[in-house]
Amino acid sequence: MADRPGIGTRAVHTPPAPTPAQAPLGLAVWRTAAWAFGSAQEYSDLLNGRMAGYSYSRIANPTTDAFGTAVASLEDVTGEALGWACASGMAAVTTTIIALAGGGHVIAPREVYGGTYGLLDVLGPRLGLTVSWVDARDPDAVAAAVTPDTRLVWGEVLANPTIAVADLPALAAVAHAAGVPLAVDATFASPVVCRPLEHGVDVVVHSATKYLGGHGDVTAGVVVARPELLHEIATVGITMGPSLSPDDAFLAHRGLATLPLRVRQQCATATALAAALAEHPAVVKVEHPSLPGTADHDLARKLFDDGLYGAMLTVTVPGGTDGAAAYCDAAGLALIASSLGSHHTKLTPVATTTHRQLSAEALARAGIAGGAVRISCGLEDTEDVVADLVGALRAVSR
């Protein structure tokens, strides 16, 4: 009896799972917090970088690494860039900004995503960050905001909710002339529409909660950059700790296989919907880069893949915030919901929800009317989405 371990011991030290010699087609989920080493020397060698491998999942995990690497390969065909996956889009944003600009000055667009605004404006002072808010459509204004303390220029490929297209090469030229990196949030575009690294951008961040995951069932983020910069960012991330769980990495990774198919379909719907809304007499304004005769259209033709203009658009209906609410309520197929990029078409009445913190004056300056409704086109049939969202205009037509 003495040479046979007790049932408690056998329950803890179960026979090891087989290690298959064949590669699984599905991504393996390494649901473990830590790895065991063959010797004390091995443990020390790994932590000291003398040996490759895994020790602790906050630091690195093969499933989350697979997701980060896969997004890097979508963003960068040269294969040079690396990706770091993390627990949310905001984890990607905060880690990038703190790593590259903590204690320094950041130049950011006025219409930046609300969470990023909160980081820079509310938490910024506690992190020693100073910020200049600029009109990102004016590269001269960005250049004029540079100070000796400037560490980072921040941008968004497509702005929320104006869907303005950033002039990435012009912003990169300004940032590089100041000797600092340009980081952009490319969530609204996805790498199917635009790969910012090809246009001079140094760091790309995504909320993978949106298009990359694509099914509204996972919260995740990712940062992609060339190795030195990515290493700097991931090192800060490992210390701050917003690691992505392997289960969520699996879901986010699974979204990637269908990303191009989904996004192309969603973009086609957005383009058809923008055209249909733009010619409707009740509509005040439609913002989508597919609409010709605008600077955004010309920039999108230069920077985006052929025929793709993103799947986010904003329609302004008459009647201010009441009109926006009536329009959303009149839609049937489209859901009134936060988030974007998933298979569901979603509506956001902008002034009373995502941009509720902005004063009337700030809304006006950002060109956001009370009647603005942001639309994230889903994967329903294009004709059904168009019929629903043109039909809902009856609620605001006189």
Ligand SMILES: *Cc1c(COP(=O)(O)O)cnc(C)c1O
């Ligand atoms: C949603 C979003 C984020 C934040 O992502 P989370 O996954 O919600 O943390 C950042 N930037 C943009 C443009 C977003 O749409």
